[in-house]
Amino acid sequence: xxxxxxxxxxxxxxxxxxxxxxxxxxxxxxxxxxxxxxxxxxxxxxxxxxxxxxxxxxxxxxxxxxxxxxxxxxxxxxxxxxxxxxxxxxxxxxxxxxxxxxxxxxxxxxxxxxxxxxxxxxxxxxxxxxxxxxxxxxxxxxxxxxxxxxxxxxxxxxxxxxxxxxxxxxxxxxxxxxxxxxxxxxxxxxxxxxxxxxxxxxxxxxxxxxxxxxxxxxxxxxxxxxxxxxxxxxxxxxxxxxxxxxxxxxxxxxxxxxxxxxxxxxxxxxxxxxxxxxxxxxxxxxxxxxxxxxxxxxxxxxxxxxxxxxxxxxxxxxxxxxxxxxxxxxxxxxxxxxxxxxxxxxxxxxxxxxxxxxxxxxxx
Amino acid sequence: xxxxxxxxxxxxxxxxxxxxxxxxxxxxxxxxxxxxxxxxxxxxxxxxxxxxxxxxxxxxxxxxxxxxxxxxxxxxxxxxxxxxxxxxxxxxxxxxxxxxxxxxxxxxxxxxxxxxxxxxxxxxxxxxxxxxxxxxxxxxxxxxxxxxxxxxxxxxxxxxxxxxxxxxxxxxxxxxxxxxxxxxxxxxxxxxxxxxxxxxxxxxxxxxxxxxxxxxxxxxxxxxxxxxxxxxxxxxxxxxxxxxxxxxxxxxxxxxxxxxxxxxxxxxxxxxxx
Numbered sequence: 222x223x224x225x226x227x228x229x230x231x232x233x234x235x236x237x238x239x240x241x242x243x244x245x246x247x248x249x250x251x252x253x254x255x256x257x258x259x260x261x262x263x264x265x266x267x268x269x270x271x272x273x274x275x276x277x278x279x280x281x282x283x284x285x286x287x288x289x290x291x292x293x294x295x296x297x298x299x300x301x302x303x304x305x306x307x308x309x310x311x312x313x314x315x316x317x318x319x320x321x322x323x324x325x326x327x328x329x330x331x332x333x334x335x336x337x338x339x340x341x342x343x344x345x346x347x348x349x350x351x352x353x354x355x356x357x358x359x360x361x362x363x364x365x366x367x368x369x370x371x372x373x374x375x376x377x378x379x380x381x382x383x384x385x386x387x388x389x390x391x392x393x394x395x396x397x398x399x400x401x402x403x404x405x406x407x408x409x410x411x412x413x414x415x416x417x418x419x420x421x422x423x424x425x426x427x428x429x430x431x432x433x434x435x436x437x438x439x440x441x442x443x444x445x446x447x448x449x450x451x452x453x454x455x456x457x458x459x460x461x462x463x464x465x466x467x468x469x470x471x472x473x474x475x476x477x478x479x480x481x482x483x484x485x486x487x488x489x490x491x492x493x494x495x496x497x498x499x500x501x502x503x504x505x506x507x508x509x510x511x512x513x514x515x516x517x518x519x520x521x522x523x524x525x526x527x528x529x530x531x532x533x534x535x536x537x538x539x540x541x542x543x544x545x546x547x548x549x550x551x552x553x554x555x556x557x558x559x560x561x562x563x564x565x566x567x568x569x570x571x572x573x574x575x576x577x578x579x580x581x582x583x584x585x
Numbered sequence: 586x587x588x589x590x591x592x593x594x595x596x597x598x599x600x601x602x603x604x605x606x607x608x609x610x611x612x613x614x615x616x617x618x619x620x621x622x623x624x625x626x627x628x629x630x631x632x633x634x635x636x637x638x639x640x641x642x643x644x645x646x647x648x649x650x651x652x653x654x655x656x657x658x659x660x661x662x663x664x665x666x667x668x669x670x671x672x673x674x675x676x677x678x679x680x681x682x683x684x685x686x687x688x689x690x691x692x693x694x695x696x697x698x699x700x701x702x703x704x705x706x707x708x709x710x711x712x713x714x715x716x717x718x719x720x721x722x723x724x725x726x727x728x729x730x731x732x733x734x735x736x737x738x739x740x741x742x743x744x745x746x747x748x749x750x751x752x753x754x755x756x757x758x759x760x761x762x763x764x765x766x767x768x769x770x771x772x773x774x775x776x777x778x779x780x781x782x783x784x785x786x787x788x789x790x791x792x793x794x795x796x797x798x799x800x801x802x803x804x805x806x807x808x809x810x811x812x813x814x815x816x817x818x819x820x821x822x823x824x825x826x827x828x829x830x831x832x833x834x835x836x837x838x839x840x841x842x843x844x845x846x847x848x849x850x851x852x853x854x855x856x857x858x859x
Contacts, residue, residue: 234681273753294759306754310772319768320758371758 222284222374222407223249224270229279231265231431239265241431242279247409247424252401254422255411258454262431263411264379270409271300271377284374294323296375299368303380305360307352313339313363314348320371338366342400358389365397369404376401378410382417394420415455419443427451444568448575449496458501458530461544461564463515465571467493476571479515479535479544483564486571486579496572501530501545503568506554507561514561515544519554529553533562616835619828626824638829647803647811648830652837654721655807658796659789661725662732666785667778669729670736675770677737678744679752689738696734705798712799719801727799728789736781743777744770779845790838808834 224247231240239262247253255263268274270281272293280289288296299320307316314335315322321331339345342362352360361381368376381397382390398421401408412418418425419439426436427450435447446452452460465478469491476483478497489495507514517533520543528547531554535542544562554560571579611629619625620639622632642648677685708727709718717723747770755765771778793809800806803814812834815826 271757273756293753293757294761298757300754300757302750302754304748304750306748306750308751308769308773310775319755322768323755323759323764 225282227280230277232277250405252423253409254418254425256418257428261428263428267411298375299373300377301364305364317366317370338370342366376408452498460500463497465495465497481515498570499564501547503565504546505563506546514563620832625828638825642829651808651811658724659786662729662789663782663785665729666732666736667782673737674740674744692734743774747773
């Protein structure tokens, strides 16, 4: 089922504008992530699709039918809450069968259905237990099973992995992706974890202050973030975002950024202020001075396992003076020594104001 | 030296605890022995065994009936308090009302005035005009009014501790508000409801003043009021009857505690909450 949001606005009593005339189309069978920092409106958006929030204005359509005025129970969606919301006084069977109990399915049939779904999620051994007797991962699977048991048109997951510990989260992520693939049901999930969004989703909407900043496939969001905000939000190590200036010289325009002279995208006037973005992973370290590199002193080394994050402190005045570089293991520079961070020009992003203007003249 | 001091300290502590235990145990012992004594006094002694006191209390025309009256009044008040307090507490916990906490505190403050002696005259006046004097309903309504604020206060805590995601989850699955209340909220806060019910029954069971004022007819009076009428012709407290009746009067409350504790998992250890 497709989901379509038109001009969705939600203003809470007290004047907080959680959603600001937001438009979004989610395709049939898509695994869709709403990503953003806390307070960006992503949970409000999910709850508006579920019907738990009534939008101030705008419309929500599921499968082409306007459901804006329908109560949550008649939208044919299933939601998995961040705390799973398993009913503590019911055993696993009763929890999974609860949606069917509301639909007045006879007890024997709904218990059979619960057992069947539980079997698929490896919960068959746990049917008689109460939620309090389950581990976090098991609770999460029960919550998923309960959502699956009511065979909805749409799944809504609110931070589905955030209550699991780090190790389990990776397993659950793989499990969730495979499950969604098998079921083929349109799924929207909310997360503040960019890694989770990149790993799971077919498409991601990055949200900020009640608006969608960028919608796209994970690789597109990662490689061509539309604004410096998205650029700083996506990626496991934060992107270097450095202030720079266009200087048009005898050999054409160039960018002067933190002590480096770099190729400029075409069409920028002389003296224009820009923001130069380069991921630490797309920056190399040089021990010898170069013109197209940011000079600095090695200040901090952070071991990332198979690589090391190097933080260079720029000696130059102006700018915040920090540039980060990821180097392969075994190639760490000595702390306190001079080094030059060389950006790979084909990976560089140039922002003018809040818009991507380079390297190839604007966002794809 | 230190060991001696330590031992002396322990002896003193044990002696103090024994004294304190005796202080609380003696009335219980009296309650268990005096009804079976042919000539009970206000001291505890080995009884001269007899069941005559029980025969005598059964001959009292109001004694057994008064226990029935207590059951009606305490049960009625508990039912009203549990139903109304849980609805009010649920609403107060879930709906944002401006000045909600102030409202709760004012209610709690007023409740001590309503059941207290201060409002006795207006309550009697009101009950007279409404024709509620000398009725079970009158007693039930007045004592319920006194218990409700504290009950709402306590139950709101239980409701607040129940995550709203339970209800939202049920709503998304299509449950109606009444189904949510029946399937989710009531079972989850059941220890709280049991606490309130037991507390309401116990307070009404032991209540005297309002019942004494509002009821004229001894045939409608509860046990606490009848206990007060057990005097000899000479105007002395009739200890034979008082001790026997006290025992009969306390048994239903003990039975209720055992029943609720066994059935609903009403647990007092670890504070009020579960």
